Structure formats: C-alpha cells, structure tokens
Amino acid sequence: MTFGQQMLFFFSAVGAFNGLLLGIYLLFVKKLKYLPDFFLGLLLLMLSTRVGIAVCIYFYPDLPRIIPHLGLSALFFTGPALYYYVKSSFQQEQFDWKKCQKWFGILIIILGAVGLLYLLFPVTWEHYFGTFIYTVWSVFVFLTVYQYYNFSKQNLKNPNQFVLPVLISNIIIFLTYQLISTGWVHIYCAGGSLVFSFVLYANFLILFNKKYQQLPVKETERYSNKKISGEQADSFSSRLERLMNTEELYKNPNLKLSDVASRMNISAHQLSQLLNDNLGKSFSTYINEYRINEVCEKIENGSYLKIEEIGYEVGFNSKSTFFSTFKKIKNTTPLLYKQSQTLTESRFQSSNL
Known part of the structure; x- marks a missing residue:
C-alpha cells in the first residue's frame, strides 16, 4: 500500500469500527429501554458491517464471493432500520412493536429467498442481487423522508433531537452510494466508507455540542x-x-x-x-x-x-x-x-x- 492508501484504509476502518461498537452498545447493552435507540443501533450495525466489508474488498479483492454478499445483505436492513427509527421516535408509546417484528420477519424471508437464488445462480443473479438491495434501500429512504414530512406537518412532538441529523446523514450516505454505483466515481468501496466515517463523526460533534446546551441552573430549578x-x-x-x-x-x-x-x-x-x-x-x-x-x-x-x-x-x-x-x-x-x-x-x- 502507498501512504495515501494506508491513510484511506485507516480512516475508513476506524469509522466502521467505531460505528460497529456504538451499534452493538445500543442493540445489546441498552436493549429495548428506548426503541429509537434499538433501531439506531441496528442501523449503525448494518452500515458498519457493510462499510467494513467494503473496505476489506477494496484493499483485498481476492476475498471469497460470500463476503460481498454478506455486505449487501447488511445494507438491505439499513432502510427499514432508518424508517422505524424515525417512526418510533415520533409515535413513542403508540409504536406497534409486534407489527414491526412481523415486517422484519417478512423482509428476512424475502432476503433469504433472493440470496438463495444468488448463491445457486451466481452468474445470472450477480447483477440482479445488487439491484434488488439498492432498490429496497431506495424505497425505504423515500418512505422515511415522506414519513418525517408527514409527522412534522402534523406538529407531532419529537423528543428525539437526533432524528433530523440521523436522517440527513443517511440521505448523504445513500446518495453517495447511489452515485458511486453508477460508475461515475471509481473508488466505490473507499468513497462510501469515507463518507460514512465523516457523517458518523459529524454526528458525534452534534451530540457533544447538544450535551452542553443545557438550561442554566436557576432556570432549571425554576x-x-x-x-x-x-x-x-x-x-x-x-x-x-x-x-x-x-x-x-x-x-x-x-x-x-x-x-x-x-x-x-x-x-x-x-x-x-x-x-x-x-x-x-x-x-x-x-x-x-x-x-x-x-x-x-x-x-x-x-x-x-x-x-x-x-x-x-x-x-x-x-x-x-x-x-x-x-x-x-x-x-x-x-x-x-x-x-x-x-x-x-x-x-x-x-x-x-
């Protein structure tokens, strides 16, 4: 690797690793104490898995064919996770958890069926599998934006101050991957990985800044x-x-x-x-x-x-x-x-x- 490639690998891998740790924490440590955190954890875990595998593929292209398949499979759930993150943030206790579990079960079955076709007929389905993943991701991103617009229009109280930054960050990541997948930009894996790392740390800065924007002590007591x-x-x-x-x-x-x-x-x-x-x-x-x-x-x-x-x-x-x-x-x-x-x-x- 050249020095530039080493730096590229470092920043991409560190972003994926930190996102993975944060996703695991929200999913398995906090568990279901606060549903939006659960979906945010799932979202981070899936994106980090995809980014981590993408970085490995970019620098080590001779990995087994199943590896990129797993990366795309992880990407499949980022759209639904984002959709339910926004929905649970607004609906709060009215959120239907059982219905959500049912839809995730259906999505797993669909992914399993399409993935099986890809494994059985790799030559025929290699192109279609990626197209299927990106199509599902696109549909859920548009549904999420539409849902956020409706909730905001109804003036529903949103106690989760990170919904909008998370939504914008995912739209940026989504557009980057869609743009690179067209072939206009040739550093496919590394480009998406760097964007993910950038928006992840940008959100950390927002979180750090919000933490100290508290009411003065006297006003809080009042x-x-x-x-x-x-x-x-x-x-x-x-x-x-x-x-x-x-x-x-x-x-x-x-x-x-x-x-x-x-x-x-x-x-x-x-x-x-x-x-x-x-x-x-x-x-x-x-x-x-x-x-x-x-x-x-x-x-x-x-x-x-x-x-x-x-x-x-x-x-x-x-x-x-x-x-x-x-x-x-x-x-x-x-x-x-x-x-x-x-x-x-x-x-x-x-x-x-």
Missing part, C-alpha cells in the same frame, strides 16, 4: 418547581398506564424511575411529580401495585406455579420483598389469599349443584 397541570397530568397518566399494560415494564426487577421516564419521553422529575402530587403514591408503590394485581390474577386463574415463583415472574427479586409487599397492599399473605380464593370457588361450585 422549571422543576412548576406544577403539572390537570390536563397534562391526565395525559401523562394515560401514557403511563398504556405503557404498563402493553409492555409490562413492571416485570423488570431492576426497573428504575428514570427508565420509565425515558420511555415516556419526560424527565424523571416530572414522572416523580406526577406520581407523588397527582397519583398520591411513590414510584415503588405504583409498580408494586401492578405486580401484586397480576399475582392475584394468576392465583385466581389457578396458576400451576408456586406462589414464590409467581412473585419472581411478575418482577420481585426476592421472596421476602414479595411477601411483605403483598401483605402491605392486600392486608393478607399470598397463601391466605390463595386459600380464600379456593374456598370461594368451592362454595360457588357447591351452590350450583
């Missing part, structure tokens, strides 16, 4: 003292209830107030204020009430699990905590509650004989 209005409290309460009922966050034994606040896209102080001032209970009491209610439902439905196993299943991390919490909320022990339910059921059956 804001924290504001009471939640009745209408806003009703809205927050409905969102919190939907989140608990649909996603069952209370089953997480390590659930923290900040985790729930993040999912609701409000500050931890606002959530604490809502619970204490408007609902009249602490965070732990609110969560434990959901857990105990589910315990009672399982007992009433004749669960085959032992009582302590039910406690662990609904989110308690110790038997003693479960029993003491149950007695505090229901004024009885789980065993006595189960016996009373069995006795009530027996009396009901006897009266029907």
Whole structure:
C-alpha cells in the first residue's frame, strides 16, 4: 500500500469500527429501554458491517464471493432500520412493536429467498442481487423522508433531537452510494466508507455540542418547581398506564424511575411529580401495585406455579420483598389469599349443584 492508501484504509476502518461498537452498545447493552435507540443501533450495525466489508474488498479483492454478499445483505436492513427509527421516535408509546417484528420477519424471508437464488445462480443473479438491495434501500429512504414530512406537518412532538441529523446523514450516505454505483466515481468501496466515517463523526460533534446546551441552573430549578397541570397530568397518566399494560415494564426487577421516564419521553422529575402530587403514591408503590394485581390474577386463574415463583415472574427479586409487599397492599399473605380464593370457588361450585 502507498501512504495515501494506508491513510484511506485507516480512516475508513476506524469509522466502521467505531460505528460497529456504538451499534452493538445500543442493540445489546441498552436493549429495548428506548426503541429509537434499538433501531439506531441496528442501523449503525448494518452500515458498519457493510462499510467494513467494503473496505476489506477494496484493499483485498481476492476475498471469497460470500463476503460481498454478506455486505449487501447488511445494507438491505439499513432502510427499514432508518424508517422505524424515525417512526418510533415520533409515535413513542403508540409504536406497534409486534407489527414491526412481523415486517422484519417478512423482509428476512424475502432476503433469504433472493440470496438463495444468488448463491445457486451466481452468474445470472450477480447483477440482479445488487439491484434488488439498492432498490429496497431506495424505497425505504423515500418512505422515511415522506414519513418525517408527514409527522412534522402534523406538529407531532419529537423528543428525539437526533432524528433530523440521523436522517440527513443517511440521505448523504445513500446518495453517495447511489452515485458511486453508477460508475461515475471509481473508488466505490473507499468513497462510501469515507463518507460514512465523516457523517458518523459529524454526528458525534452534534451530540457533544447538544450535551452542553443545557438550561442554566436557576432556570432549571425554576422549571422543576412548576406544577403539572390537570390536563397534562391526565395525559401523562394515560401514557403511563398504556405503557404498563402493553409492555409490562413492571416485570423488570431492576426497573428504575428514570427508565420509565425515558420511555415516556419526560424527565424523571416530572414522572416523580406526577406520581407523588397527582397519583398520591411513590414510584415503588405504583409498580408494586401492578405486580401484586397480576399475582392475584394468576392465583385466581389457578396458576400451576408456586406462589414464590409467581412473585419472581411478575418482577420481585426476592421472596421476602414479595411477601411483605403483598401483605402491605392486600392486608393478607399470598397463601391466605390463595386459600380464600379456593374456598370461594368451592362454595360457588357447591351452590350450583
């Protein structure tokens, strides 16, 4: 390699490596605490995989044919990941996670079918496979832009301040790859890789800059003292209830107030204020009430699990905590509650004989 090629390889590879690490962190460390982060992690992971493979192919063209195939397969999911990143950022708790999983399953089947044809008939499908990948990517990029325009037009609140930078960055990467794929620019792999590295670090600078654009301390304290209005409290309460009922966050034994606040896209102080001032209970009491209610439902439905196993299943991390919490909320022990339910059921059956 010449010195210029070494520098080209270095900057491209470092960008891909950092993007890969950030994608893994968002996907497997933060997991599903905040859905937009999950899709952003998937997006970074797929793009970084594509860029990393592209760099290897550019400098080591004799790699097995399956390697570029895997790179294009990773690129296939960047469009859907971007689309759902924007959608989940705007829809927040209304986002349909099950429907999303269904569509990703369909896309995996489609990619598997087309990839199989490529592997079985490489000469015939070599050109068509790449065209298929770029077509799907193009469709999802246009859908994402259209979706962002609609959400913005509806004046929907977007608490995720990085949606627009991420969208613009992906459009730049998309246009670069599309332009290079026409053959007008001959450094295909390296060109796209350098653009990816550039926009990745540009977004890091935006993140770093935003971090320090906080309200002054006095203004923050003045804001924290504001009471939640009745209408806003009703809205927050409905969102919190939907989140608990649909996603069952209370089953997480390590659930923290900040985790729930993040999912609701409000500050931890606002959530604490809502619970204490408007609902009249602490965070732990609110969560434990959901857990105990589910315990009672399982007992009433004749669960085959032992009582302590039910406690662990609904989110308690110790038997003693479960029993003491149950007695505090229901004024009885789980065993006595189960016996009373069995006795009530027996009396009901006897009266029907």
